[in-house]
Every structure is written in C-alpha cells, then in structure tokens.
Amino acid sequence: MNQGHPAHSLRERLIDAGVDLVMTEGSASLGLREIARRAGVSHGAPRRYFPTHHALLSAIARRGFTDLAARFAAAAEDAGTPRDQLRSLADAFLDYAAEYGGMFELMFRHDLLDSEAHASDADVPGPRLRESTLPLFARLVELVAQDRAHRTKHGTGPSYDSAPPPALTAAALWTNLHGIAVLRANGSLQLAFPGAAEGPDQLVAAALDAHLGRADA
CATH class of the missing domain: 1.10.10.60 (Homeodomain-like)
Structure with missing residues (x-):
C-alpha cells in the first residue's frame, strides 16, 4: 500500500x-x-x-483489535501449557480493558460488529470489524481444544466425553472474561466481590476452573 x-x-x-x-x-x-x-x-x-459514521467508527475499532491481537501474541509467547497460555490471554484481555476502557467499549459495540446491517460500508478498505474478532476467538477455541488433549494425555482432569464443543467452552470463557471487564469498569464487581478492587486474579482462576476443570485435578 x-x-x-x-x-x-x-x-x-x-x-x-x-x-x-x-x-x-x-x-x-x-x-x-x-x-x-x-x-x-x-x-x-x-x-x-468513509460513507457513514459507522464505517469510520469501525475503522477506529479495528485498530483496537489489531493492538489486542498483538498483545495476545506477546502474552502467549512465553507461556507453557495451553492452560498457561489461556491464563496469559485472559490477563492480557482484562489489562487491555482496564487500560483502554474507551476503545474496549467501542470495539464490542453491537452495532459496529453487526456488519451485515451496514452493506454501504463494503467499499471501505480493510476487513469488516466482525472479521477482525474472529482470529482472536479462533485462538481461544484452539487453546481450549489443546488443553483438553493435554489433560487427557497426562491423565489429569475430568473425562471430556460429554463436554461441550471447544467453541462453546471458549465462548463461555470469553463471555465470563468480558463480564469481569465490564463490571469491573463500572464499579459493580467491587461491590459484589471487594477483592476485585486489587485485581481480578481470583476471578480469572475461578473462570478457568469452571470452564476447563480445576488446574490441580
């Protein structure tokens, strides 16, 4: 270019x-x-x-996803097991939300992510905003699947015969992390769980245990 x-x-x-x-x-x-x-x-x-205000906002939000993707890559680089990598990505996600609250809010606005409702934006260079999120989610799905394979291989954790598909588990985990980020930002999380004021470490660990199985199982 x-x-x-x-x-x-x-x-x-x-x-x-x-x-x-x-x-x-x-x-x-x-x-x-x-x-x-x-x-x-x-x-x-x-x-x-930019044919619409929506198109310009989407282009701005794509910058946020580019930054978040780079943070994901850096966070996972030195992590060990798939679960360690998931924990690193969770921390990177929540750190980004806390540090760049305005951009985080923009990135996940439904009207921006709903690309199909804005056909007039098709001529704007670059991928639609929703497509910018897919590689990040795909990485979560991949790591959930790898964690199951790792735990099965090493004989740790529960049987996954009746477990939901990795994509469903990844979506539930992402939803959990997003909820922590939003509730923490508006102060509600600290009211329900005072320890969150010092950081969400315990909540992240609990979310991973809930969706992946206990780390020490």
Whole structure:
C-alpha cells in the first residue's frame, strides 16, 4: 500500500484522530465533526473516505483489535501449557480493558460488529470489524481444544466425553472474561466481590476452573 498517497494519508489521519479521541476522552466523543477537527480537515472530509459514521467508527475499532491481537501474541509467547497460555490471554484481555476502557467499549459495540446491517460500508478498505474478532476467538477455541488433549494425555482432569464443543467452552470463557471487564469498569464487581478492587486474579482462576476443570485435578 502506498503510504504517501494523499487519500491514504488523510484516511489514516482521520482514523488516528479517532483513536486519539477514544483513548483520551472515551467513545462518546467520536462525533464526525470532532474527528475532522482533530485531523485538521473540514467537517465534510470524512465522507470522502468513509460513507457513514459507522464505517469510520469501525475503522477506529479495528485498530483496537489489531493492538489486542498483538498483545495476545506477546502474552502467549512465553507461556507453557495451553492452560498457561489461556491464563496469559485472559490477563492480557482484562489489562487491555482496564487500560483502554474507551476503545474496549467501542470495539464490542453491537452495532459496529453487526456488519451485515451496514452493506454501504463494503467499499471501505480493510476487513469488516466482525472479521477482525474472529482470529482472536479462533485462538481461544484452539487453546481450549489443546488443553483438553493435554489433560487427557497426562491423565489429569475430568473425562471430556460429554463436554461441550471447544467453541462453546471458549465462548463461555470469553463471555465470563468480558463480564469481569465490564463490571469491573463500572464499579459493580467491587461491590459484589471487594477483592476485585486489587485485581481480578481470583476471578480469572475461578473462570478457568469452571470452564476447563480445576488446574490441580
């Protein structure tokens, strides 16, 4: 891709401005006019590169998934067993949510992830936002399956003959982690479980035990 092309440069400037806004002021700040102002262009300029406000927000959110994917890769790099890797990914997910709350909220907005409802965005360069999430989820499914194989091979943990498919277990685990992230961010988690104020370590361990079987079983 030609980084020096004016259209590419302006498109990236608009996304950069949106990323800066969501990181510093939250997802509610992402109006088209404010993004254009931050990018130093007229308020009508974003429409030349993004047919809808939704398309621009999706492009901004894709930056978040790119960052999260890199964090997942780094977190799993030095981990050992599949369960160790799952724990590292869980920690990376929750750390990202705590550090970049505005971007995290934007990334998981249903109206942005529901790509089929926005056919007019098809001409925007890059994958649809939902497609950006699939490799991350696929990695979780892969690790859940590997954990089962590892525990079966070493004779630890329960029998998996009647266990749900790895994809279902991975979805339940992701849902659990997302709930921890959201409830922690709005302060509700600390009310129900005061220990969460110092970090969700115990809750993450409990979630892994619930969905994978106890680590010491």
